[in-house]
Amino acid sequence: MELNGAQIVVQSLIDEGVEYIFGYPGGAVLHLYDALFQQEELKHILVRHEQGATHAADGYARSTGKPGVVLVTSGPGATNAITGIATAYLDSIPLVVISGQVSLPVIGSDAFQEVDMVGITRPCVKHNFLVKDITKLAETIKKALYVATSGRPGPVVIDIPKDITAPHIKVPYSYPDNVTIRSYNPVLTGHKGQIKKAVELLLSARKPIIYSGGGVVLGEASEQLIEFTRTLGYPITNTLMGLGSYPATDKQFIGMLGMHGTYEANMAMHESDVIIAIGARFDDRVTGKLDLFCPNAKIIHIDIDPASISKTVRVAIPIVGDVKPVLEQMLELIKASTIKIDADALAQWWKQISEWQAINCLEFDRSSPLIKPQYVIEQLHEVTQGNAYVTSDVGQHQMWAAQYYKFNKPRRWINSGGLGTMGFGLPAAIGVKLAFPDEDVACVTGEASIQMCIQELSTALQYKTPIKILNLNNRYMGMVRQWQEFSYESRYSHSYMDTIPEFVKLAEAYGHVGLRIDKPEEVRPTLEAAFAMKDRTVFIDIMTDRTENVYPMIEAGKGHHDMKLRVAIGTSTDRELA
Amino acid sequence: MMRHIISILMENESGALSRVAGLFSARGYNIESLTVAPTEDPSLSRMTLVTRGNDEIIEQITKQLNKLIDVVKLIDLADSFHIERELLMIKVKTTPEMRDEIRSMADIFRGKIIDVTPTTYIIEMTGPSEKLDAFIAAIDPESIIEAVRSGPTGISRGEQGLHL
Numbered sequence: 001m002e003l004n005g006a007q008i009v010v011q012s013l014i015d016e017g018v019e020y021i022f023g024y025p026g027g028a029v030l031h032l033y034d035a036l037f038q039q040e041e042l043k044h045i046l047v048r049h050e051q052g053a054t055h056a057a058d059g060y061a062r063s064t065g066k067p068g069v070v071l072v073t074s075g076p077g078a079t080n081a082i083t084g085i086a087t088a089y090l091d092s093i094p095l096v097v098i099s100g101q102v103s104l105p106v107i108g109s110d111a112f113q114e115v116d117m118v119g120i121t122r123p124c125v126k127h128n129f130l131v132k133d134i135t136k137l138a139e140t141i142k143k144a145l146y147v148a149t150s151g152r153p154g155p156v157v158i159d160i161p162k163d164i165t166a167p168h169i170k171v172p173y174s175y176p177d178n179v180t181i182r183s184y185n186p187v188l189t190g191h192k193g194q195i196k197k198a199v200e201l202l203l204s205a206r207k208p209i210i211y212s213g214g215g216v217v218l219g220e221a222s223e224q225l226i227e228f229t230r231t232l233g234y235p236i237t238n239t240l241m242g243l244g245s246y247p248a249t250d251k252q253f254i255g256m257l258g259m260h261g262t263y264e265a266n267m268a269m270h271e272s273d274v275i276i277a278i279g280a281r282f283d284d285r286v287t288g289k290l291d292l293f294c295p296n297a298k299i300i301h302i303d304i305d306p307a308s309i310s311k312t313v314r315v316a317i318p319i320v321g322d323v324k325p326v327l328e329q330m331l332e333l334i335k336a337s338t339i340k341i342d343a344d345a346l347a348q349w350w351k352q353i354s355e356w357q358a359i360n361c362l363e364f365d366r367s368s369p370l371i372k373p374q375y376v377i378e379q380l381h382e383v384t385q386g387n388a389y390v391t392s393d394v395g396q397h398q399m400w401a402a403q404y405y406k407f408n409k410p411r412r413w414i415n416s417g418g419l420g421t422m423g424f425g426l427p428a429a430i431g432v433k434l435a436f437p438d439e440d441v442a443c444v445t446g447e448a449s450i451q452m453c454i455q456e457l458s459t460a461l462q463y464k465t466p467i468k469i470l471n472l473n474n475r476y477m478g479m480v481r482q483w484q485e486f487s488y489e490s491r492y493s494h495s496y497m498d499t500i501p502e503f504v505k506l507a508e509a510y511g512h513v514g515l516r517i518d519k520p521e522e523v524r525p526t527l528e529a530a531f532a533m534k535d536r537t538v539f540i541d542i543m544t545d546r547t548e549n550v551y552p553m554i555e556a557g558k559g560h561h562d563m564k565l566r567v568a569i570g571t572s573t574d575r576e577l578a
Numbered sequence: 579m580m581r582h583i584i585s586i587l588m589e590n591e592s593g594a595l596s597r598v599a600g601l602f603s604a605r606g607y608n609i610e611s612l613t614v615a616p617t618e619d620p621s622l623s624r625m626t627l628v629t630r631g632n633d634e635i636i637e638q639i640t641k642q643l644n645k646l647i648d649v650v651k652l653i654d655l656a657d658s659f660h661i662e663r664e665l666l667m668i669k670v671k672t673t674p675e676m677r678d679e680i681r682s683m684a685d686i687f688r689g690k691i692i693d694v695t696p697t698t699y700i701i702e703m704t705g706p707s708e709k710l711d712a713f714i715a716a717i718d719p720e721s722i723i724e725a726v727r728s729g730p731t732g733i734s735r736g737e738q739g740l741h742l
Contacts, residue, residue: 118593123604127647183589183650307641
């Protein structure tokens with residue numbers, strides 16, 4: 001079969017089993033768009049801004065585990081995609097971003113809409129390619145998908161000059177079944193000796209804790225993690241990225257850890273004698289001040305990326321490997337081991353943890369006349385029976401969603417953890433809904449974040465992706481305001497917008513349903529009504545208590561044992577904001 | 579802050595060098611010198627990179643380099659017995675009365691005079707970097723018109739080697 005470059009790109013993606021391509025046309029990709037037009041298998045989702053394309057593909061990838069594919073034009077199309085590429089990079093999400101480039105002969109001449117995409121993306125991709133030879137096109141696409149999805153996943157960019165996709169230049173096409181790259185061989189199974197040592201240390205622990213992260217989600221190892229945790233009977237905490245990989249309603253789960261983690265999770269980390277980190281990377285939002293981090297703990301660290309091990313925290317037993325086979329290997333050894341866990345010590349440890357839990361660090365004022373954002377998330381959980389896919393933007397609402405929506409399954413919590421990208425939630429929700437049209441998809445956002453990619457409401461209408469947007473509207477950039485309250489003597493510098501749009505009208509202008517509520521008793525019925533509208537996107541503008549803060553909190557420069565807790569229930573609504 | 583020579587075998591692809599250089603600037607590692615050229619296998623380039631850092635930093639540098647898709651293999655030569663050489667070409671002004679002295683100085687350091695004009699010499703010299711430093715320090719700084727150094731490159735001793 002002879003195909004031109006544009007047809008090769010499209011056919012390769014079809015042969016790879018790609019379902020959706022998220023994109024926006026432009027000069028350098030016109031040949032590609034012409035090829036897309038002449039087929040029906042690969043469905044193109046036209047976004048309203050290239051950042052939206054990357055986030056939508058990212059949401060699709062996070063919820064399905066399959067790679068998200070993006071198509072943008074050269075120049076501004078390519079640069080608009082950067083934020084989304086960096087978002088995927090920081091959270092290790094498999095994306096393949098195809099960007100058009102000016103024709104080969106004019107590369108380097110500052111041609112119209114030319115940017116050095118390979119150069120510009122180098123620091124925020126797992127790898128990138130510039131295709132200079134049409135005969136390498138299919139193979140390059142295969143390689144890109146392989147690199148993006150294997151090992152520690154990540155975004156890969158393929159920059160394709162316009163003349164490579166020219167309609168009249170045809171070459172024989174065959175899509176490779178598989179591809180090997182001699183310089184790229186991710187390690188999968190763990191080193192047996194290290195695993196043996198780890199199991200011995202783990203079984204002789206007196207105050208152990210399991211600290212697991214996004215690697216468990218990415219590695220599809222939730223089942224193994226649950227069995228591992230239950231077999232040991234140890235407490236488990238998840239990172240922001242790991243939520244859902246262990247059921248949050250299980251009694252061994254002691255909440256998220258880190259800056260806005262639970263008191264019990266952070267205290268247990270601080271007091272522990274053995275930590276097993278599973279697919280988690282000791283991010284600064286998790287560790288707090290490194291000098292104060294877990295002073296008495298010996299650490300075992302399982303990660304597929306050797307560079308994540310001992311990067312910020314030195315570990316005693318590193319295990320490089322894919323979490324799923326490594327956990328399986330460990331479980332086998334644990335079951336066969338003659339070392340008995342010290343039941344008394346473990347009972348003592350759980351007793352200590354339950355004392356920390358008794359502080360009830362996530363309690364909030366339930367008698368407030370104002371809508372508490374935490375209450376909204378709790379109600380969202382009840383109305384959707386904990387089964388929704390929840391995307392979020394970045395800020396206070398993100399932390400509340402993480403704290404109060406008790407995720408019981410992996411891939412249901414879709415947020416920008418590493419890069420912290422405002423504007424992520426809405427396009428990501430569209431990507432999720434395309435993948436799971438019959439599931440409830442909620443986007444928890446705030447009035448600042450939502451405005452960063454609000455144009456995608458138009459995409460949601462075009463492709464009939466009925467999502468529910470919960471806009472926790474506190475008329476502030478809440479997290480900025482909170483930091484300004486705590487650290488800048490309440491000097492609220494530019495964390496407020498004087499002009500916030502009427503979101504109900506805005507939603508209606510985009511062809512959706514808009515609702516606005518400002519009383520706690522309206523929350524439940526409004527959510528129920530919104531989720532009952534199965535075929536409509538509903539934007540719920542929820543006027544919340546603008547003084548509410550995210551607690552608990554580890555402030556900058558502090559350790560896990562030094563958390564800022566809510567002072568007393570009922571004080572927040574009495575506060576006047578300047 | 580130990581000095582390390584990292585020898586890298588990488589795909590001879592355009593952009594491979596910038597991936598390495600970009601990694602160092604993005605992560606704040608320092609590069610003292612860097613040399614790169616194709617190997618006997620034209621699909622591979624060999625890069626020699628001199629950097630400084632404590633053990634943790636060097637461990638991260640080697641891990642991050644290994645993570646680059648284009649990097650096939652690397653070794654830290656500081657971990658084993660190795661030989662290190664650098665090339666110096668230095669152009670010096672010569673007055674009639676100084677010419678003999680400069681020539682004998684070059685002889686002492688086993689340098690070669692590779693270009694001669696009535697008023698200048700170009701001296702070629704190879705050796706460990708310290709030897710080149712010593713030579714430069716030994717000649718009158720006023721007489722140096724320019725000096726060019728390749729940056730060190732190195733190879734491990736014995737039967738082990740960096741190859742596919």
